[in-house]
Amino acid sequence: MTQRIALVTGGSRGLGKNAVLKLAAQGTDIIFTWNSQQQAAQDVVEELQQIGVKAVALQLNVSDISTFGDFTQQVTQALKETWQRDTFDYLVNNAGIGINVPFAETTEAQFDELLNIQFKGPFFLTQHLLPLIKNGGRILNVSTGLARFALPGFAAYAAMKGAMEVLTRYQAKELGERGISVNVIAPGAIETDFGGGSVRDNEQINQYIASQTALGRVGVPDDIGDAIAALLSDKLGWMSAQRVEVSGGMFL
Numbered sequence: 441m442t443q444r445i446a447l448v449t450g451g452s453r454g455l456g457k458n459a460v461l462k463l464a465a466q467g468t469d470i471i472f473t474w475n476s477q478q479q480a481a482q483d484v485v486e487e488l489q490q491i492g493v494k495a496v497a498l499q500l501n502v503s504d505i506s507t508f509g510d511f512t513q514q515v516t517q518a519l520k521e522t523w524q525r526d527t528f529d530y531l532v533n534n535a536g537i538g539i540n541v542p543f544a545e546t547t548e549a550q551f552d553e554l555l556n557i558q559f560k561g562p563f564f565l566t567q568h569l570l571p572l573i574k575n576g577g578r579i580l581n582v583s584t585g586l587a588r589f590a591l592p593g594f595a596a597y598a599a600m601k602g603a604m605e606v607l608t609r610y611q612a613k614e615l616g617e618r619g620i621s622v623n624v625i626a627p628g629a630i631e632t633d634f635g636g637g638s639v640r641d642n643e644q645i646n647q648y649i650a651s652q653t654a655l656g657r658v659g660v661p662d663d664i665g666d667a668i669a670a671l672l673s674d675k676l677g678w679m680s681a682q683r684v685e686v687s688g689g690m691f692l
């Protein structure tokens with residue numbers, strides 16, 4: 441079996457970091473991106489190397505499409521130098537931010553920021569990276585439980601994720617001829633820095649979500665990192681165009 445390589449956006453913290461560590465634990469080499477936190481990214485590279493996999497961290501702002509040509513060149517070069525290859529196996533579109541604002545108060549600037557980071561960025565990033573994704577490879581997009589259920593304050597954020605869910609089906613249809621499967625994972629509320637860390641740090645929010653979750657607690661990064669590694673395992677190669685919610689049964 442050839443060595444597998446995953447490219448994960450936003451691997452410096454939170455769910456992306458957990459995912460790269462879990463993918464590494466099953467023997468997958470890693471390219472991941474960071475946006476603002478270079479030291480955190482360097483720490484993750486060292487953790488990955490201690491696990492025994494090859495790891496490369498690259499800077500990327502997913503909202504700046506003008507840089508995607510350069511970024512694709514950097515990935516090409518990293519593949520060549522580190523793996524003597526011209527393709528990678530798995531793309532995980534994970535990087536993202538949340539903005540909690542009611543529909544009636546959402547500004548155009550907030551809308552555009554979410555659009556660029558959560559939808560337009562991953563749309564064109566994936567398009568740029570297509571030649572580097574191996575035939576028979578996988579794409580996993582990251583959505584949210586909020587695209588199925590509605591919580592006040594997430595209209596724009598959840599709408600962008602809903603768009604990613606529709607895009608997932610179109611990518612699955614069009615990339616299927618190259619044997620590439622495309623799925624979307626929808627995490628429930630997870631304790632990370634996301635949205636100012638409110639799920640982790642605000643006891644009231646944490647307890648409310650736990651009370652609305654079948655398994656009785658909010659999610660932790662391990663819940664999602666494990667799920668991402670499982671979804672990219674060889675056992676699930678025949679699954680495509682699916683939305684998989686990993687939320688402990690939130691808002692049933």
Ligand SMILES: NC(=O)c1ccc[n+]([C@@H]2O[C@H](COP(=O)([O-])OP(=O)(O)OC[C@H]3O[C@@H](n4cnc5c(N)ncnc54)[C@H](OP(=O)(O)O)[C@@H]3O)[C@@H](O)[C@H]2O)c1
Nearest residue numbers: 450452453454455475476477501502535536630632633634
């Ligand atoms: N946590 C949740 O409750 C939850 C639930 C459902 C879905 N999600 C989704 O899961 C994904 C990861 O969230 P998280 O909880 O891990 O968030 P997080 O802990 O805040 O981490 C965000 C990651 O994305 C990167 N990032 C942020 N803005 C970026 C940009 N403009 N360009 C490129 N990278 C950028 C960050 O890089 P730096 O470290 O360099 O800043 C970091 O690696 C997001 O798509 C989010 O919407 C999260």
